Amino acid sequence: MSLSRLVQRLRHAALCAAVGLMAAVPAAHAQSDADAGAFPAKPLRFIVPYPPGGPLDLMARALGEKVRASLGQPVIIENRAGAGGNIGADVAAKAAPDGYTLVMGAVATHAINPWLYASLPYDPIKDFAPITLVAAVPNVLVMNKEFAQANGIASVADLIAYGKRHPGRLNYGSGGNGSAGHLAGELLKARAGLDALHVPYQGAAPAQLALLSGQSDFMFDNLAAAAPLIRDGKVQALAVTTLARSSLLADVPTIDESGVPGFDLGTWFGVFATGGTPEPVVQKLNQAYVQALRQPDIVDRLRVMGSQAQPLSAQDFARMVAAEKEKYREIVKLSGASIN
Template identity: 75%
Template sequence: MMTPLLSRCLRALSACAVAVALAFAPALGHAAGDFPNKPLRFVVPYPPGGPLDLMARVLAEKVGAEFGQTVVVENRAGAGGNIGAGVVAKSPADGYTLVMGAVATHAINPWLYASLPYDPIRDFSPITLVAAVPNVLVINREFADANGIATVGDLLAYGKSHPGRLNYASGGNGSAGHLAGELLRARGGLDAVHVPYQGAAPAQLALLSGQADIMFDNLAAAAPLIRDGKVKALAVTTLARSSLLKDVPTIDESGVKGFDLGTWFGVFAPGGTPLPVVERLNQAYVKALNLPDVRERLLIMGSDTRPGSADDFKAFVAGEMEKYREVVKLSGASIN
């Protein structure tokens, strides 16, 4: 039986709980309903001028117009994207600081680096996937012509008949190009030596000069070279063909089943950002990504627009993390 004293205590606690809820409700409603009421900061964890940076600036302009607020793009490069991502992970979870995360920062680096300044799941609230860009296996044109290599099958056969002869360039240990090369070695039997460079640009130059035989390059960077006939495209690395290279098969189609690696990037807020703010940001970025001129710019870059819900993006990132756990382990790459 409840005593009078216990009854009074319970009533008092209930009254306190209601008072606290009423006190915080206006603040929470204000934070969500008036968002945004000041400029936003959009961190790009890579140097200026790259495809990801250019896309961030296009979106900043469109989203800024939608919000009636300035969206300031800030480049915070270093450590494979970890520095910029770490800055945002430690920012207030109010939706005013965002990052253009990528496959490296949220799927590869967690398994590649001995330590990270952030947790890729706990420290971020996914907003939307922006785009997915296939990588493409390209070969030095003169080398291909001289050795009759026109397909992935031809390449694998050449490697087997010329052990130790082939080499493939990449932008460095643990880069997307390195991981793709190691996956093809493991699943397709590619006999090739990895030659890491200090970035994708010098690796591309090595391919063009004939110092390197093949390379897994980002489609956005490789497309002009393919179009001008400077390199030959053998296959794209995703399960679906690219709309920019409709005649180029996938590696999966070429006989190496289940080969599915690509570059992607998307918008993240700090972990714990209120759901109404996440939804507001998602609506604004999805609207911007569906604009015809934005879609056209992405297509020119070799990207397929992939906006969707925050929950869809969250599930996508989790799946990519699991995929790259295996791929990074397979490569043997690590960075202390």
């Protein structure tokens, strides 16, 4: 099942449950408030497992300000980058299970890395208490513009046809083995029979430079990073990787509607606490972050990233993470990527 459809079903289920339990809400809230006690009584630590200045870091800081106002305690951002997000995630996994340590987890830390790394220092399910999904962001398939124009490639179908006519000619860049761009490329190759060589770079920025210079023919880029290049006419956008089009590039089709049915790979990120955090504390954090995600300025920030705020209940987010982890088992296996 695709991520977008899964989120829709989870929201529908949550709405039905809420309607059915309306009579029990006052008592449940009273008990929850009593169990949560005075939480939070001190500042919260919000770990971002990636470098400062990136989209997840900026979003964590913006949400932290909203949550500070809601809970009455500062939210201190701590960047712990390295090992594809594993270092920061592991810090949160091994913290005290009291709700005072949070992490901005992502599809990499909780769905891809368990299958990519031979030895992961944490369990992405058991060692975390999901709080809420923040957003899901599509990637976009972009081509070197000169190459695309010279060879009459204006769609995914054109790219696939070119690859079949010229076996061994195409190559695509990514931010590294096991990156989202690598996995998307291998999935397209498998689903469409596309012949293309993967060329890994040390990060998305070098891969983007290789595309612009013509060293690589195409890549799957982060939508927010690629959008300015697309608008300026520096690269050719062929399709987005999710089932729904992006409002940021409304005229760019999806890969699914371009002839590769069911293609759905997006980047998502959300808030997690340490596994074993008391349920009343989890619910209090969920309420604070969901409220923050509904603020107009947060909605606008996410829209600039090509996404929409997608808050979920803690229970629905947990189910989504488990489903995503299983989905990527076969995709990572298909790619052949591994990190020891």
